Structures are given as C-alpha cells and as structure tokens.
Amino acid sequence: MALINPKKKEVQVKIVYYGPGRGGKTTNLEYINKKFKKRIQNEMVTVKTYGDRTLFFDFLPFDIGEIKGHSIKVQLYTVPGQVKYNATRRLVLRGVDGLVFVADSMDLRREMNIRSLQNLKENLETFNKNIFNIPLVLQYNKRDLAEEGIPILSVDTLQRDMNSRLRAPAFPASAVKGENVAATMKKIIALTVGSLRKKLE
Amino acid sequence: MDFTIEFDKQQIESIENILQEELIDLGVQSVILMDLAGNVIVNLENGDSSHDVYSLAALAAGNYGAVSAMANIIGEQEFSLLFHKGEEESIHFSKVVEDLLLLTIFNKNVSLGFLRLKVAEAIKRIQVLI
Numbered sequence: 165m166a167l168i169n170p171k172k173k174e175v176q177v178k179i180v181y182y183g184p185g186r187g188g189k190t191t192n193l194e195y196i197n198k199k200f201k202k203r204i205q206n207e208m209v210t211v212k213t214y215g216d217r218t219l220f221f222d223f224l225p226f227d228i229g230e231i232k233g234h235s236i237k238v239q240l241y242t243v244p245g246q247v248k249y250n251a252t253r254r255l256v257l258r259g260v261d262g263l264v265f266v267a268d269s270m271d272l273r274r275e276m277n278i279r280s281l282q283n284l285k286e287n288l289e290t291f292n293k294n295i296f297n298i299p300l301v302l303q304y305n306k307r308d309l310a311e312e313g314i315p316i317l318s319v320d321t322l323q324r325d326m327n328s329r330l331r332a333p334a335f336p337a338s339a340v341k342g343e344n345v346a347a348t349m350k351k352i353i354a355l356t357v358g359s360l361r362k363k364l365e
Numbered sequence: 366m367d368f369t370i371e372f373d374k375q376q377i378e379s380i381e382n383i384l385q386e387e388l389i390d391l392g393v394q395s396v397i398l399m400d401l402a403g404n405v406i407v408n409l410e411n412g413d414s415s416h417d418v419y420s421l422a423a424l425a426a427g428n429y430g431a432v433s434a435m436a437n438i439i440g441e442q443e444f445s446l447l448f449h450k451g452e453e454e455s456i457h458f459s460k461v462v463e464d465l466l467l468l469t470i471f472n473k474n475v476s477l478g479f480l481r482l483k484v485a486e487a488i489k490r491i492q493v494l495i
C-alpha cells in the first residue's frame with residue numbers, strides 16, 4: 165500500500181511491471197527514463213545479469229507533481245520475468261499499489277503469457293491481494309514484429325487469453341519504438357492515484 | 366499480510382527527534398527508516414553528504430528480503446547482523462518491527478560496536494511509538 169507522509173505531504177506509490185521473461189518490461193522503463201528525463205531526478209537502478217536479463221529488478225522514481233496538496237512520487241519497478249526467479253519476483257511485489265502486465269505478442273510466447281499471469285495471481289495471493297481488486301493495465305507488446313513478418317497473436321486472441329475475466333484497460337504497444345509506452349504508464353498512474361484520492365482528503 | 370502501518374505527523378516528528386539524538390548527533394552520516402516495500406518513511410542526513418535515498422531504499426528492501434529468505438532456507442529465523450563495510454562508508458541494517466527497517470550510513474569515525482548500541486537504543490524508543 166502506498167506510503168503517505170503527512171509531515172512532508174508526500175505520497176510514495178509503487179507500480180510494478182510484471183510479465184514473462186523477455187517480454188519488454190525493462191525496455192518500457194528505459195523508454196520512460198529517456199523520454200521523461202526532466203521529471204526523473206535520479207538514475208534508473210537496474211540489477212541485471214549478463215545479457216541484459218533482469219536479475220532482481222529495475223527501479224525508476226518519477227515525480228508527477230501534486231494532488232490534493234501532496235507531492236506524488238511514483239516508483240516504477242520491473243520484476244525478473246524468468247521462471248526461476250520467483251522468489252525475487254515476489255519480493256518486488258511487496259507493497260505494490262498498481263500493476264502493468266506486459267505480455268509478449270509473439271505467437272511463440274502464448275503459453276508463457278498465460279503462465280506468467282497465473283503466477284502473478286498466485287504471488288499476489290501470498291500478500292492477501294486479489295488481482296481483481298488491484299489497479300491493473302495490460303500491455304500487448306512487440307506489435308512492431310508484424311512488420312518484420314514474424315507471426316504475432318492478434319489483439320483479439322490476447323484479449324481472450326489474458327483479459328476475458330480481468331477486463332482491464334489494454335494497450336497494443338511497441339516498447340522499442342515507444343508506441344503506447346507513455347499511454348500505458350499514464351493509465352496505470354491514473355488508476356492507482358485515483359484509488360488513493362479518497363485517502364488524501 | 367501486506368504492510369499497512371500508517372504514521373501521523375507527530376509520530377514522524379518524534380521518530381525524527383530520536384534518530385537525530387541517538388544517531389545523527391553522534392556522527393552518523395545518514396539514517397533511513399523504511400518499509401520492506403522500499404518506501405522511505407523518515408530520512409535524516411548530517412549535511413556532509415547526500416544520497417539517492419529512494420534508490421537506496423529500493424535496493425535495501427530487496428537486499429534485506431533476499432537475505433531473510435536465505436536465512437529461512439538454512440533454518441534461521443533471521444541474521445542478527447547485516448552490515449556492509451566499505452573503504453570510507455559503511456551501511457548497517459536493522460529490523461525495527463515486522464516490515465520496518467532502519468538503515469544507517471556511517472564512516473570510519475564511528476565504530477561498529479558503538480553504532481550497534483546506539484541503533485538498538487533508537488529502535489527501542491521507536492518501538493514504543495508505533
């Protein structure tokens with residue numbers, strides 16, 4: 165849950181990018197880091213292994229200005245998507261306020277997306293959280309691959325696989341090209357901060 | 366259970382006073398009271414240096430969580446001393462209550478033994494407040 169500091173009038177909100185390995189979570193944050201440099205006071209922190217896979221998490225603090233007299237600090241995190249890193253993935257989820265699920269549009273990754281979403285549900289349950297009650301946005305990433313002739317899942321298929329029960333806002337995107345990266349982020353911030361408004365009154 | 370301690374302004378001020386008296390006034394560079402989600406609750410610096418406390422807190426939460434998980438795997442409840450020693454600056458972690466950590470950054474002018482004593486005193490005083 166978000167931390168409200170009534171003395172500094174500051175709120176810290178934790179948003180986690182979740183999804184299968186190599187789906188593009190880190191690429192989302194890298195794009196945001198470049199694109200919104202002015203709003204980001206500190207360096208992006210990444211804990212990586214060789215070959216750019218996330219070992220623990222990426223972390224990017226992002227100031228979005230004031231709401232109801234409180235300055236809002238959004239903390240963006242990614243989890244490591246590789247199956248074997250579940251213990252660290254769960255650590256990153258601790259205290260999460262909002263989630264972006266980055267699915268991989270590649271045909272080959274269909275199973276991985278579904279399994280990762282299931283894994284997210286289970287990990288949230290260990291913190292007594294329910295995926296249906298937490299602010300959530302889906303992103304169908306790597307849409308650009310179609311132009312290279314690589315087989316990708318249709319948005320309809322992805323919606324059916326991932327979103328038929330969740331009914332969360334969903335964006336087709338290309339994190340490498342920056343398409344809908346900002347839109348995804350803005351949506352999850354709006355949902356998450358919206359759920360806090362009542363508390364700030 | 367997820368973490369849900371809330372602090373009011375008075376609590377924060379009291380905690381700041383304790384950390385100032387017990388730690389900063391004795392030469393500690395920087396103290397951060399944080400939760401295991403990586404949120405910074407209180408941060409005080411002695412003015413000699415300034416750190417990127419939000420990144421530190423995010424990393425410290427992950428580090429502490431990882432070390433606790435290692436302790437569990439080998440059958441320990443927790444490790445009592447968590448300390449990283451550098452050439453100039455060192456970092457010390459201490460659990461305050463469930464899900465709340467106190468991080469201290471100090472240099473060679475402060476001995477580890479003395480620091481641990483002072484941290485323990487500060488924690489005792491903070492525990493009464495929350």
Ligand SMILES: Nc1nc2c(ncn2[C@@H]2O[C@H](COP(=O)(O)OP(=O)(O)OP(=O)(O)O)[C@@H](O)[C@H]2O)c(=O)[nH]1
Binds near residue numbers: 188337341
């Ligand atoms: N074509 C294409 N490639 C992408 C896109 N987004 C990410 N990639 C590539 O996919 C690979 C993996 O991206 P990452 O952002 O590291 O993936 P991740 O989800 O952080 O992976 P883990 O850290 O292992 O969980 C990289 O080579 C990216 O360049 C996209 O929109 N289109």
Ligand SMILES: [Mg+2]
Binds near residue numbers: 190244
């Ligand atoms: Mg990554």
